[in-house]
Each structure stands twice: as structure tokens, then as C-alpha cells.
Amino acid sequence: MYPGGTHGFLYAPTFAVLFTPFYLIQPAVLGEIMWRLFGFGLFGWGLWKLASILNEKSSGPRDFGSAFALLVLLGMPASLASINNGQTNLALSASLVLLCIIIRAEKWNLAAACLTLALVLKPISLAPWLLAFAVFAPIRIPLLGGVAAIGIIGFIHPNPTYAFGQWIEFAGKLIVSYSPANLRVSDLFGMLGKAGFPNLTLFNTLSRVVASGAALWFIFWKYRRGGPMNGSWGLWFSTVIILTLFNPRVETNSYVLVSPLLAFAAVSYWEGVKGERWKGTILAVACIGLMCDGMGKPIYLATDVWLKPLIVLLASPLLFRMPQSWKFVRDKRP
Numbered sequence: 101m102y103p104g105g106t107h108g109f110l111y112a113p114t115f116a117v118l119f120t121p122f123y124l125i126q127p128a129v130l131g132e133i134m135w136r137l138f139g140f141g142l143f144g145w146g147l148w149k150l151a152s153i154l155n156e157k158s159s160g161p162r163d164f165g166s167a168f169a170l171l172v173l174l175g176m177p178a179s180l181a182s183i184n185n186g187q188t189n190l191a192l193s194a195s196l197v198l199l200c201i202i203i204r205a206e207k208w209n210l211a212a213a214c215l216t217l218a219l220v221l222k223p224i225s226l227a228p229w230l231l232a233f234a235v236f237a238p239i240r241i242p243l244l245g246g247v248a249a250i251g252i253i254g255f256i257h258p259n260p261t262y263a264f265g266q267w268i269e270f271a272g273k274l275i276v277s278y279s280p281a282n283l284r285v286s287d288l289f290g291m292l293g294k295a296g297f298p299n300l301t302l303f304n305t306l307s308r309v310v311a312s313g314a315a316l317w318f319i320f321w322k323y324r325r326g327g328p329m330n331g332s333w334g335l336w337f338s339t340v341i342i343l344t345l346f347n348p349r350v351e352t353n354s355y356v357l358v359s360p361l362l363a364f365a366a367v368s369y370w371e372g373v374k375g376e377r378w379k380g381t382i383l384a385v386a387c388i389g390l391m392c393d394g395m396g397k398p399i400y401l402a403t404d405v406w407l408k409p410l411i412v413l414l415a416s417p418l419l420f421r422m423p424q425s426w427k428f429v430r431d432k433r434p
Contacts, residue, residue, distance in 0.1 A: 101113070101116065101266060101269070101270075102266070102269040102270060102272070102273045104276075105276070105277075106276055106277045106279065107277070108273070108277075109273075110222075110223065110273065110274075110277055110349070111188075111220075111221075111222065111223065112219075112220060112223060112250065112254060112267075112270055113254040113263065113266045113267055113270060114220045114250045114253050114254040115188075115220050115221065117253050117254065117256055118220055118221075119135070122134055122135040122138070132186060135186055136183055136186050138191065139182070139183070139186070139187075139188070139190035139191040139194070140183055140190060142190070142191045142194035142195070142198075143175075143179060143190050143191070143193060143194045143356075143360075144172075145194060145198070146193070146194035146197035146198055146201075146360060147168065147171045147172055147175050147197075147360060147363075148168060149197070149198065149201050150167075150171055150197065150201070150360060150363075150364050151164055151167040151168035151171055152164070153201065153364075153425060153426065154167040154171075154364075154367060154368065154371065154425050155167060156425075156428070167367060167371075170363070170366075170367045170370075171360070171363045171364065171367060174359070174362065174363035174366055174367070174383075174384055174387040174388075175359045175360045175362075175363040175387065176359075177359070177387060177388055177390060177391030177394070178355050178356045178358070178359035178387065178390035178391060179193070179356040179359065180391065180394050181352070181353040181356075181393060181394060182353050182356050185353065187353055188221045188222055189222075189353055189354050189356050189357060190356060191217075191221050192218055192221045192222050192225065192357065193356045193357045193359070193360060194360075195214050195215075195217050195218040195221060195225075196214075196218060196228065196336065196339055196340070196357065197336075197360050198214045199211055199214040199215050199218065199228070199232075199335075200332040200333070200335055200336040201332070202214060203232070203236065203239070203328050203331065203332040203335065204328060204329050204332040204333075204426070204428075205328075206238075206328050208236070208238040208239045208242055209242050211232075211236075211239055211242075212239050212242030212243045212245070212246050213242075213246065215228065215229055215232060215239075215243060215246065216243070216246030216247070216249065216250060219246070219247075219250060220250060223274060224343055224347060224349065227312070227315075227339065227342050227343060228335065228339040228342075228343075229243065231315060231316055231319055231335060231338060231339065232335060234316060234320075235316070235319045235320050235323050235331060235335070236323070236328065236331065254266075254267060277349065278348050278349055279348070284351075284405065285347075285348060285349065285350060285351075285405070286350050286351055286352045286354070286355075286404075286405045286406075286408055286409060287344065287345055287346060287347055287348065287350045287409055288307070288345040288346060288409050288413065289304050289307075290350075290405045290406065290409065291405065291406040291409040291410055291413075293405075294405050294406040295406070307346070308346045308348070311341070311342060311345070311346045312342065312346070315338035315339075315341065315342055316338075318334050318337075318338055319331055319334040319335050319338055321334070322334030322422070326422075329422075329426070329427060329428060330422055332426075333422040333426050334422075336361055337361065337416075337419050337420070340357050340358040340361050340412075341358075341412070341416060343357050344357060344358055344408075344409065344412055345409055345412060345413060352393045352404065352405070352408055353393070355390050355408045355412070356390075358390070358412055359387055359390055361419060362383050362386050362387050362390075362415060362419075363383075363387055364423075364425075365379075365380075365383050365418065365419055365423055366379075366380040366381075366383035366384045366386075366387065367380065367425075368380070368423035368424070368425040368426070369383065369418075369423065371425065372423070372424060372425070379418050382415065382418065383415055383418060386411050386412075386414075386415040389407065389408075389411045390408055390411060392407050392408070393408075
């Protein structure tokens with residue numbers, strides 16, 4: 101499964117097991133459609149759950165419907181390329197949304213299941229896995245159980261020696277494929293490269309290390325200030341920043357990972373105090389801007405690599421503070 105070079109199959113052997121039921125569906129095109137529906141369904145479910153959170157402080161189903169419609173209108177533009185290509189980014193984005201919602205509710209076993217699924221979907225989910233393991237003590241044992249399950253499932257094969265060899269090749273593939281050199285990457289450094297700044301390996305590496313340390317500090321600080329409710333927001337924000345701006349394999353299609361967060365914050369500001377509604381407008385414009393690669397070839401070529409990280413970089417200050425809508429209504433808290 102793992103040819104040489106920086107491209108090819110970049111997932112764990114367990115992902116092959118996950119995809120097998122879709123592969124077995126015939127004709128093959130039907131399996132491809134079902135796979136896309138799986139990701140699309142998870143993504144829609146994540147937006148549905150976010151609308152439920154917004155509805156905790158509202159008066160009825162009409163408010164829920166309006167919130168869900170707004171989240172779809174703002175969250176979907178960045179997802180279209182992933183739906184078209186059948187990429188795992190769509191399901192991964194949904195898994196991260198559900199993970200943070202479940203941590204907010206302090207349901208640790210379910211949270212570990214979401215994070216385990218994310219790890220199967222893409223190895224880059226090791227970043228939120230490590231952050232969650234470091235900060236949230238109740239999730240640690242379930243997370244270790246999830247890793248054990250991934251390993252066991254990854255050995256489901258008539259030839260255990262072959263399965264073991266695939267894990268070894270997977271580890272080697274990661275080392276090669278996540279080198280930031282000579283890749284078309286739409287991260288912070290790809291953006292700077294487009295602007296003519298040299299991509300120095302030492303600066304590149306140190307920046308990613310500092311960003312990871314800052315993410316850990318931010319989540320821990322949020323958790324100390326307000327428990328799992330604040331900590332879950334810190335995890336959501338930090339994860340999407342690390343997986344976009346500081347991910348050495350990030351593509352323009354990967355920005356679907358950040359669109360639900362931008363959409364939720366935008367709607368939250370619109371439904372908040374009047375003095376902050378301008379923030380929601382800025383975030384809504386950012387959501388639409390993330391569809392730039394689907395606005396025709398001229399716009400795609402003009403914005404390729406640099407615009408999406410710039411949008412996230414400029415919008416990120418509006419996401420530091422947890423919106424009031426993320427806070428539990430006291431009498432509705434699970």
C-alpha cells in the first residue's frame with residue numbers, strides 16, 4: 101500500500117479496513133458515492149449539533165432551523181472540493197466538531213471514540229490526540245484503549261507478517277511524506293513563499309514547534325479557567341490552526357477543517373450583542389472566501405496556496421475568545 105516518494109497512500113493500515121466495505125460495493129461508482137455520503141452525512145451531523153448548541157438559548161424550532169441554515173450556508177462552501185474528490189477531510193472536520201462538543205458535555209468515552217476515528221481518518225489527528233491527552237485527564241485511559249483498538253484492527257489480515265510489514269512501511273512513509281521540502285503546501289509558509297520570502301528549514305521547524313507549544317498552553321489555560329467547557333473551545337480553535345497554518349501537508353481542500361468553527365463563531369456574534377455583530381460579518385466573509393478554489397479557474401489560479409491561510413490568519417483573533425453561545429444554559433446542561 102505504501103509506494104516510495106512523498107505521495108500515495110498516507111493513511112494508517114486501519115483506514116484500509118475502514119474503507120473496505122465501501123470498496124466492496126459494486127459497481128465501484130456506487131461505492132464511491134456511498135463513501136462521499138458518509139463524509140457528507142458526518143459533516144451535516146456536526147453542523148446539526150452546532151445548531152443545537154445555538155438553540156440552547158433560543159425559543160424554539162424556528163430558531164434552530166435558522167441557525168442550522170446559516171451554518172450550512174457558511175460551513176459548506178469550503179467543503180465542496182472535498183465532497184467532489186471524496187477526501188477524508190470532510191469526515192475529519194466533522195469528527196473534530198463532534199469531539200469538542202462531546203468534551204464540552206464531559207462524555208469522555210464518546211470523545212475518545214471520536215478522536216480515535218479522527219486518527220484513523222488521517223494521521224495528522226495525532227496533534228489533537230496529544231493535546232487532548234495532555235490536558236484532559238479523564239480521557240487518557242479511553243484514548244489509550246482506542247489506540248490499542250486501532251493496532252488490533254490494523255492486524256486483521258490472514259498473514260500477520262504482511263500486516264506488521266505494512267505498519268513498518270506506514271511509519272517510514274510518514275517520515276518521508278511530512279517533510280515540508282518541495283511540496284505545494286497551503287500553510288503559513290506556503291503563503292510566505294508566494295510573497296517571495298525564503299522558506300528556511302530551521303525557521304520553518306522552530307515555528308511549528310513554537311505553535312504546538314502555544315496550542316498546548318492555550319488549551320491548558322482555557323481548561324484551568326473554565327473546565328471542559330472552556331477547554332473544548334481551546335482544543336477546537338488550536339487544532340484547526342495547527343492542522344491548517346502549521347501542517348506541512350495541508351492542501352487548499354483541507355480548509356474545510358476550519359469552516360465549521362468560523363461559521364459557528366459568525367452566527368454566535370450575529371445572535372449576540374449589537375456591538376459585536378460586525379465580527380460575525382467578517383467571519384462570514386471569511387467562510388465565503390474559503391470557496392475561492394471553486395470560483396472558476398482564474399480566481400483559483402490567482403488565490404492558490406496563499407489566500408486561504410491568509411484568511412485564517414486574519415480571522416483567528418476573532419476566535420480566541422469563546423462565544424457566549426458555547427456556554428451551557430444552566431438548566432440544560434447534561
